[in-house]
Amino acid sequence: MGDVKDITSRDIDFAKWYTDVVTKAGLIDYSSVKGSMIICPYGYAIWESMQKILDESFKKTGHENVQMPLFIPESLLNIEKEHVQGFAPEVAWVTEGGKEKLDERLCVRPTSEVLFCDYYKKVIKSYRDLPKLYNQWCTIVRWEKTTRPFLRSREILWQEGHTMHATEEEAIAETLRMLHIYEDFQKNYLAIPVIIGKKTEKEKFAGAVSSYSLEAMMYDGVALQNGTSHYFGQNFAASFGIEYLNKDNKLVTPYQTSWGVTTRMIGALIMVHGDDRGLVIPPKIAPVKVILIPINDKIEVIESVKKIEEELNNNNISYKIDNSNKTPGYKFAQAEVKGYPVRIEIGPRDLKENKVTLVRRDTLEKITCNIKDIISTLNTLFIKMQDDMYNKALKRRDSMIYEAHDYKEFTEIANNKPGFIKANWCGDVACENKIKEDFNMKSRCLIEDEEITTNCVCCNKPAKYRLYFGRQY
């Protein structure tokens, strides 16, 4: 863990700032295994905090956790044609086991659609077996050439839900239900505003009928796709020959979904809320909500720390104490790098009046508070901080969304203003490709609830859709 002065300013070099924060806050360390990262205790604690809340949401909506194999035989990956084309170029292949060469290559799962289908083919025989609502928490592997902590890595920790339904309606409803569970989680816990919407044909998942994504905007105006939910129709089910007897005793094919979020969300947390002093973690997701900093080791300070600890314990508020022999200033800076939501400074001057000083990490505002009121003050503060952090992120994001009516306007914005661009689009992939080539901007997702008022921003032919465009991580 380094010093706060080692953090590059985010306005000077955002990429360097990100790497500095990730390592100085103790979230990630580099390993000597190329392309793989080490998730350090503090980073993993944030992931556990996310897992706990999401897993409860999944279980409340009737989903069950399972564990599928880590490996996919090549022949199994090959069954769904679009899917294999999308994934085969970026997988790791096991070709030897023990001392022997394998008869068939096994890829380390990049995602598990085919494994779930292989299983569902075996267990779905009757309408009574539906719906199947399974999820798994696991590691996946994608053979990325360039990697960045949490954002792009050869190994990814994630959850993947895979469900099967009797009807199209029910499967589409599931796809959207999970999209909204992700949206609620990111808004209410991560304090991250997200745009949700359908992906274009070009950008959808390999093998899906339609894909929906959550698009968050980072501090630098770049998009982070922060979760996806896919509707597969009968694509995989038909390829795998999954059929069941319906109520009329006819053999029919079920409808499928999959949905997932990853440790990328930690990257989003950093890049939406972090500042030049380090991480800023919203209280509702923070694994450590309060850091106690004794200003010296006088007896009255030590005793007050003990009293506050007891109160925090009794009220289930997670905390840490910095008892190191560093200066208060150093401890404050370290607490700021870590992004603990509230720091409590316990010093002799305040204690004369039975008080301590609370410092909000997001605004650095100081609040003097009587020790006996500490829990109520904290609880009020946590709610306020959570709201303020969301609103601040929302305001900043909205101020960086622009409308382009024609290609000149689009060019002007794309070249000068970081952020998202809203535009009308004819629906032709050629226009998407041109924008990608000219500005390195991809379509984020469709805007469904706004009127189309002009022609395609690219080719000027009649527009059929509205879209968000943006550069992406």
Added chain:
Amino acid sequence: MGDVKDITSRDIDFAKWYTDVVTKAGLIDYSSVKGSMIICPYGYAIWESMQKILDESFKKTGHENVQMPLFIPESLLNIEKEHVQGFAPEVAWVTEGGKEKLDERLCVRPTSEVLFCDYYKKVIKSYRDLPKLYNQWCTIVRWEKTTRPFLRSREILWQEGHTMHATEEEAIAETLRMLHIYEDFQKNYLAIPVIIGKKTEKEKFAGAVSSYSLEAMMYDGVALQNGTSHYFGQNFAASFGIEYLNKDNKLVTPYQTSWGVTTRMIGALIMVHGDDRGLVIPPKIAPVKVILIPINDKIEVIESVKKIEEELNNNNISYKIDNSNKTPGYKFAQAEVKGYPVRIEIGPRDLKENKVTLVRRDTLEKITCNIKDIISTLNTLFIKMQDDMYNKALKRRDSMIYEAHDYKEFTEIANNKPGFIKANWCGDVACENKIKEDFNMKSRCLIEDEEITTNCVCCNKPAKYRLYFGRQY
């Protein structure tokens, strides 16, 4: 999920009984990926229940969770010589990534000592950096030829703790502390009596100074090694060149441990407590403690079920309801296969007196209970069942431990009586090997607290140790 009559009797064919229970109870399903199993929702829920309790114990004792890479470059695996000899023959090798052949083979981690050492070399610089108390929950891969659900599989879910300490004493204390945490967990939650002790040189972990194991005896008298804790001394640390500045400003090498338990514990749970009707799960580890079975769908039955549900919810007692249109008898049998600790039968006859019938899964004893007393009756019952199950397992195990004073006695017991054999031993690996060859019995662990009264059971030379011998899964 099949019918109870499909379960083979455990006294007729124990191996077949085990496979029947594992599949009929919905714990595991076979996948078309050779050597890999699918852990089904009920099996995974048991694992989550185990994880939750153990993870809390680890955190209470100061351990932090991390996530290390999935892959180990061959050169990294090769650093510790004994270790690589032990593991290289049974790993899976990734040789291709994306479309390219890799310069260096990567093995899928069979265990992560070398990954932790590689990291510790980087971050342990001063005595202030010690101890390091890290754990990870993950999947490991060992290229087994023959596999059995939960017991031997190419993929294993486990946790692995890896710690570094300033002194030998502290590292040995940690090795034993974790052994005792496992022992407490298995006794108090799994209701499984375990023998703990040091492994012989022949049986210890590749690269360890000493290994300790937990040895449980299954219903058929066969041992299951149900967890291990290893003391490494400075073996790995020296090979990896891990050094730190101690308080006297001298560069010294730290001392290391590792410890782990796996989904094997689910296998032990089945084979210690299960019976011819299926699983029997101790209340403290059961993901579903109560199964409610309405005897019919009369209004008073439905209303009573609702009332009981509310009570169970209010008291945080996990439950399921069998609302299927099957006969009560069928539902009872299904509940027995699943091993839910208590079944509550709600029928019109009992309800006339405001009563329901509770059935203990372990003894099948019926208890009639007034609805208003249901929670207190259940809570008392859970405690009693947990104790009874442990004591029953303990009594059975102890009745299957024999003493052999010479090779004739050993032969007599080994050929006729399933279970463990206690014997004195000279310490020569030749005697261990002979017993292995003659009876397919391995030494389980050393007995430290009993007097050595006779010569080596094998060669009749003076004995130095006492040992447990047993066949193993």
